[in-house]
Amino acid sequence: MRKIRVGIAGYGTIGQRLADGVAMQEDMELVGIADLAPTLSLQALRERDMIGANGVKYDLYLVDGADKAAFEAKDIPVAGSFDELCQKVDIMLDSAPGGVGAKNKENYYDKYGVKAIFQGGEKNSVADVFFHGYANYEKGVGQNYLKLTSCNTTGLIRTVDCLDREIGIEKVAITIIRRVAAWRDRRMRKSSGTRGLTNALQMDKAPTHQAVDLMTIMPHVNATGILVHTPVTHGHIITVLATAKDGKKITKEMALE
Secondary structure (H helix, E strand, O other): OOOEEEEEEOOOHHHHHHHHHHHOOOOEEEEEEEEOOOOHHHHHHHHOOOEOHHHOEOOEEEOOOOOHHHHHHOOOOOOEEHHHHHOOOOEEEEOOOOOHHHHHHHHHHHHHOOEEEEOOOOOHHHOOEEEOOOOOHHHHOOOOEEEEOOHHHHHHHHHHHHHHHHOOEEEEEEEEEEEOOOOOOHHHHOOOOHHHOOOOOEEOOOOOHHHHHHHHHOOOOEEEEEEEEEOOOOOEEEEEEEEEHHHOOOOHHHHHO
C-alpha cells in the first residue's frame, strides 16, 4: 500500500511535533516542511544535518516571501518552494500562524486538490469540520479540510468526553487561569491587548471560546466558563466542574477510573 504523502506548513512549536509524529508513522511519508525564516528550530535541525525523528531526513521548502539568501547564510539547505511541496503531497498539516492557513488553502490546497488539517488558531470557516480526534472523529472521515480545536480546548474535551462516555455529563463549568504569552513571545512587549499585560488581570467575556467550542463539538453538553489572563509566561491552571445527568454523583474514584 502506498504511503500517505504529508507536508508540514510551519516548523514552529506545533510543526516540529507534527513532523516528528509523521516521521514515526509506518503508513506515512514526510515529504517536507515549509517555513518563512531560518529560525532557531531550523538551525537546530541543520546542526543534525536535517535529520529529525526516527532518523528521517527533513527537506525544507520556502513559503512566499522567504529570503533564500538568509537560509544560505545559515547553511540551511532548501529543497524548493512551498508551491512545489504542495504538488508532491496528499495532505498538508498546516501549523502556520492564524490566518495564513486560510490563504494557503485559497492559493494552494484548493488549486492542487490537497487535503489539509489546520491548527486551532484558524477560523472554523476554513474547514469542512471543526474536529476533535476523540469526541467527533467520525465526522471528520472522508472530509477534505479539518480544523482542530485549540490546545486547551483539546484537553478539556478529552476530559469531558471520557466522563461523558462512561457516566453521562449534563453540564460543565470551566475555569482557566492562563499565562498571557510564551516566554519567547515578543508580543509580550505590545502596549495593547492581553499579550501586553504587565501588572493586571484581564477576564474574557463569558462564556469563553473554550466553552463554546466544547458545545460545538459536544452539543448535548451545556458548557460555560471564565478565562483570566495573567501576566506570567509559564503555565495554566484549568478546573472543570462537571454535573452528571439525572443528578448522579461522580465520585473521585469514578472520575479517575
